[in-house]
Amino acid sequence: MEHAFYNKLIDNNKAWVERKLGEDSEYFSKLANGQQPPLLWIGCADSRVPANEIIGAQPGEVFVHRNIANMVLHTDMSMLSVLDYAVNVLKVKHVIVCGHYGCGGVKAAMSNSSFGLIDNWVRHIKDVYRFHHKELDAISDENERFERFVELNVKEQVLDLAKTSIVQGAWNKGQELHIHGWVYGVGSGVVKDLDVNFKCDKDLEAVYQLKF
Numbered sequence: 737m738e739h740a741f742y743n744k745l746i747d748n749n750k751a752w753v754e755r756k757l758g759e760d761s762e763y764f765s766k767l768a769n770g771q772q773p774p775l776l777w778i779g780c781a782d783s784r785v786p787a788n789e790i791i792g793a794q795p796g797e798v799f800v801h802r803n804i805a806n807m808v809l810h811t812d813m814s815m816l817s818v819l820d821y822a823v824n825v826l827k828v829k830h831v832i833v834c835g836h837y838g839c840g841g842v843k844a845a846m847s848n849s850s851f852g853l854i855d856n857w858v859r860h861i862k863d864v865y866r867f868h869h870k871e872l873d874a875i876s877d878e879n880e881r882f883e884r885f886v887e888l889n890v891k892e893q894v895l896d897l898a899k900t901s902i903v904q905g906a907w908n909k910g911q912e913l914h915i916h917g918w919v920y921g922v923g924s925g926v927v928k929d930l931d932v933n934f935k936c937d938k939d940l941e942a943v944y945q946l947k948f
């Protein structure tokens with residue numbers, strides 16, 4: 737079964753190339769000229785949340801970074817490099833942090849189980865629980881608490897994006913850069929905008945504001 741899936745991949749690719757070239761014979765030669773995506777997507781690695789597909793974006797339109805539970809950790813060199821390149825070279829206008837209901841990483845953070853090495857990644861999500869434990873502990877229904885935790889985690893990641901020297905540096909230069917928090921429903925396909933929008937450092941608590 738797994739082999740059958742794998743063995744089809746190259747054929748799928750060939751069929752896709754033919755279909756694209758059928759629509760536009762210069763499709764790939766145009767893409768080869770470079771990219772200027774207006775959007776950076778920071779999402780979960782979950783296989784059910786394919787960035788381009790759920791927002792109807794074409795190749796060339798979204799710069800993508802994905803990890804477990806769509807985390808923005810200011811010590812994560814991979815995330816920082818993607819963010820720096822997207823903001824300072826590609827000059828994206830929007831960054832979306834997109835979480836999703838049913839996120840396994842967030843679920844793990846709610847439990848006391850050990851999952852091995854990943855415990856150290858999930859630890860950051862547990863910190864989000866601690867920041868919001870009053871609100872979360874007050875929700876008696878476990879699934880409702882899980883869904884709210886997913887939303888609060890996205891909000892914290894949006895905040896952590898705004899705290900980075902990269903985002904604040906862009907704002908300081910007067911560069912247009914909006915950051916947003918979304919949650920995707922894997923069971924509905926629908927995106928919910930959490931309305932946590934930042935577009936300048938004045939939206940941040942004073943202690944995080946950097947002077948350049």
Ligand code: CO
Nearest residue numbers: 780782839840
């Ligand atoms: Co997830």
